[in-house]
Amino acid sequence: MSWRLLARKDVGDAIRQYHLHAAVALTVLLFAGTAYVTARTFRGEPAAPGAVAGALATLGTFLVPLLAVGFSQGVVVGMRERGDLKLLLGLPFSRRDVVLGSVAGRTAVVWASVLAGVLIGTLVGLARGAGLAVDLLLIVTGMLAVLGAVFVAIAVGISSSVSTETRAGALAIGAFFLFVFQLWTQIPRFLLWLVNGFAAPTTVPTWVHVLINCNPVLAAWNLLATVLPGGAAFVAEMPATPPFYRALPFAIAVLAAWIVGPIALGYRRFDRTDL
Amino acid sequence: MAAIQLDGVTKHFGAVTALQTLDLTVERGEIFGFLGPNGAGKSTAIDVMLDYVRPDAGTASVLGLDSATQTVEIRRRTGILPDGYAVFPAMTGYDHLEFAIEAVGADDDPDALLDRVGLTATEGAREAESYSKGMAQRLTLAVALVGEPDLLVLDEPTTGLDPGGARRMREIIEAEADRGATVFFSSHILAQVEAVCDRVGILRDGQLVTVDTIDGLREAAGSDGQLRLRLDGTAESLRSTLPETVRSVEGVVGAELDGDALVVTCEDAAKARAVAACLDAGATVSDVETSRRSLEDLFVSVTEDGR
Numbered sequence: 001m002s003w004r005l006l007a008r009k010d011v012g013d014a015i016r017q018y019h020l021h022a023a024v025a026l027t028v029l030l031f032a033g034t035a036y037v038t039a040r041t042f043r044g045e046p047a048a049p050g051a052v053a054g055a056l057a058t059l060g061t062f063l064v065p066l067l068a069v070g071f072s073q074g075v076v077v078g079m080r081e082r083g084d085l086k087l088l089l090g091l092p093f094s095r096r097d098v099v100l101g102s103v104a105g106r107t108a109v110v111w112a113s114v115l116a117g118v119l120i121g122t123l124v125g126l127a128r129g130a131g132l133a134v135d136l137l138l139i140v141t142g143m144l145a146v147l148g149a150v151f152v153a154i155a156v157g158i159s160s161s162v163s164t165e166t167r168a169g170a171l172a173i174g175a176f177f178l179f180v181f182q183l184w185t186q187i188p189r190f191l192l193w194l195v196n197g198f199a200a201p202t203t204v205p206t207w208v209h210v211l212i213n214c215n216p217v218l219a220a221w222n223l224l225a226t227v228l229p230g231g232a233a234f235v236a237e238m239p240a241t242p243p244f245y246r247a248l249p250f251a252i253a254v255l256a257a258w259i260v261g262p263i264a265l266g267y268r269r270f271d272r273t274d275l
Numbered sequence: 276m277a278a279i280q281l282d283g284v285t286k287h288f289g290a291v292t293a294l295q296t297l298d299l300t301v302e303r304g305e306i307f308g309f310l311g312p313n314g315a316g317k318s319t320a321i322d323v324m325l326d327y328v329r330p331d332a333g334t335a336s337v338l339g340l341d342s343a344t345q346t347v348e349i350r351r352r353t354g355i356l357p358d359g360y361a362v363f364p365a366m367t368g369y370d371h372l373e374f375a376i377e378a379v380g381a382d383d384d385p386d387a388l389l390d391r392v393g394l395t396a397t398e399g400a401r402e403a404e405s406y407s408k409g410m411a412q413r414l415t416l417a418v419a420l421v422g423e424p425d426l427l428v429l430d431e432p433t434t435g436l437d438p439g440g441a442r443r444m445r446e447i448i449e450a451e452a453d454r455g456a457t458v459f460f461s462s463h464i465l466a467q468v469e470a471v472c473d474r475v476g477i478l479r480d481g482q483l484v485t486v487d488t489i490d491g492l493r494e495a496a497g498s499d500g501q502l503r504l505r506l507d508g509t510a511e512s513l514r515s516t517l518p519e520t521v522r523s524v525e526g527v528v529g530a531e532l533d534g535d536a537l538v539v540t541c542e543d544a545a546k547a548r549a550v551a552a553c554l555d556a557g558a559t560v561s562d563v564e565t566s567r568r569s570l571e572d573l574f575v576s577v578t579e580d581g582r
Contacts, residue, residue: 002347005378009363016365083361087415089327090355091378092347274288274328 002093003100010075010105020109023067027117034059035121039128049131053140056121057224060114060144061217065180067113068151072106073172076159076270085275099267103156110148114141136228143224150216150258151176157262160270184215206245213245219254222246276339278303278426278457279324284333286319286481293319295481296333301459301474306452308468309461311478312578317461318358320478321430325355338425351379354419358430362406368399368414372421381422388417393443408435416444420451427451429460433467445471465574479578502539502546504553505562513558524552 014020038055041047076098079085088098118141126132158171178184188211192201213219225238226248244250279301286294293316301307311317322328323335326346335342337349363371372385389399392413398406403414412435419427427448433441448458448471462468468475469489476486487495506514517537521530526545531538539549546565553560 002378005374009374013363013365082364083359084363086327086357086360087362087418090325090350090353090357090360090419091375092351092380093378094347097347272329275322 003097003104006088006093006097006101007104007108010102011108014071014105014109019071020112023071023109023113024116027063027067027113028120030059030063031056031117031121032124035125035130036128039125039130046129046131049133050136052121052125052130053133053136056118056137057140057143060117060140061147061220062180063117064110064114064144064148065151065176065217068106068110068148069155069172069176071109072102072152072155073159073168074165075102075106075156076266077162077165077168078159080163080275081165089275095271096267099156099160099263099270102159103153103263106152106156107149110152111145114144114148118144139224139227143220146223146255147217147220150220150255151179153259154262157264157266160266163273179215179217182215182217185212188212206243209243210245213250214254216255216258219251219258222251223248223255226251276303277301277336278305278338279307279459280336281320281323282334284320284323284330284335286316286323286328286330292481294323294330297478297481297483299476299483299486301457303457304452304455305473306448306458306471307460308472308475309459309478310463310465310468310475310574311461312463315478315578316481317463317478318430319481321358321428321459321461324428325350325353325357327357351422352424353426353428354421354424356412356415356419356427356429356432360415362403362411362414364404366403367401368394368403368406368417371403371414371418372399375418375421379422383421388420391420391447392417393440409437409440412436413440416447420447423454424456426457426459429458431462432460433462433464441467477574477577484577500541500543500546501566502537502541502549503533503564503566504537504539504550504558504560506535506537506553506558507561508559513556517553517556517558520556521549521552524548 011020014023034055035052038051039047076085079088079098085098089095093101118137122132122137154175155168155172158175159168162168162171188208191211192204192208193199213222222238222242225246226242238246277300279299281297281299284294284297285292297316297320299320309317309320319328323330324337324342326342326349329343338352340349342349363374366374368389369385372383372388376383376385385399386396389396394410394413394417398410403411406414412432416429416432419429429448432444432448436444445467448460452458460468472489474486474488475492477484485492485495506517509517514532514535514537518530518532521527521537521539524541524545525548527539527541527549529540530549537553539546541549550560550563
């Protein structure tokens, strides 16, 4: 269980290098600002309960993956390029400890940012007179935490797979745009167009929907839409009996796969490489 | 059980062959010097032992443990001063030692470790990234010493050290060996190896060219020595005949004029006879310098022959 010591060192690194401070400050600032603006309607009346939670969820869907990717993409490859990985592996750690410790440490940093952001955002919303929707806030926090873990896993997986920080950075930014800006959606659409003989089909087959919903960001929103009580105003209404690719089990499976898959693949490549 | 055992280890990096079916055995408790010119494959061999690098063929074991599968246990019982390392960013010297002590599960005193490698408490409280190369080398050695390792693997340990630091390094190596640890260190500087090692292995182009004790190497270098006789005041005509005269002396391998000196290569035992032959011939010998063929000559000849 030496990965725990490495996770602790990783969090310590984030503190010593002021990464934690920067991540928390950025999240708190943006969440507080969003809460301030959304806590009242245009006419200056207190907004409906859940308005703040919804705005934080929308903002967090961009910000949390950005933080996770930004603070994680260099973690393993950076140690490798600088050379402190050699010093680290001179101590009783395995390469697996390095990957798992980095994932755990960076996830902790992102989670701390999410918690601080939601907490301060809620306080700001309350101060501005917005209604408090504790259940919504908890669910949104959970969703953002899962999303953070997914993007940390993707970024650390990338960081473990490549040999230069430049490549890790490029791939991580690519992954961010692919999922957060929904470029992913275009892939199955393009495939469909291809298999349909370079023409748009009249009906969209199920496999296209399945692939589209394999985007972890979409899965997180599907999760949110299913879990939120009575369908909160800020998420698209979930049908009473959603298709399986939008239902809870599928969303959970997709999110779990995007955590386990990148870590496993990254570790596999990292384990076989010469340092 | 050997401290280090390499069997047929081969490693290529692209088109470059770093190690070619390398066999090497280092016994427990010995100080083993791993010599070779730059690029001979010394660091790669060390990297294979510690599983930083995976060999294309062959196996490595350290302290009886398999390098590829029992890596963590090897690292627990081995202190490593690697090549091409960097210190941990934003961590002080103390942070490094406390982290290493916790990782190894030891109970060393960080202050004692710092003192041992010649770093002050003030230096230990500084961020290690601000250290000079020599200070970083000392700190990394201190990290390697954590937990009284059974084996110390030191890759070019004196790089960046001042003469005082190099001497301290040697004293630590000897002290660790006295404690019962095996010490394996690589160097391209023969004098360091000669001073402390029980045995020496010389690597060239990824292959072990020779493994022997220092005395054995000296013997292999031959007992041939050199004599330099200054011939001030010896007539020119006599001088020119001296090389031939001396060459006929038993045990003399060669003799040549070098300015106003005669340089004689011969067995140690023939030195006196060579001087006597010159005097008998009527030469005036104003000074005699004698030297033995150094290990350095041997090292250079072994590593560069056939290039």
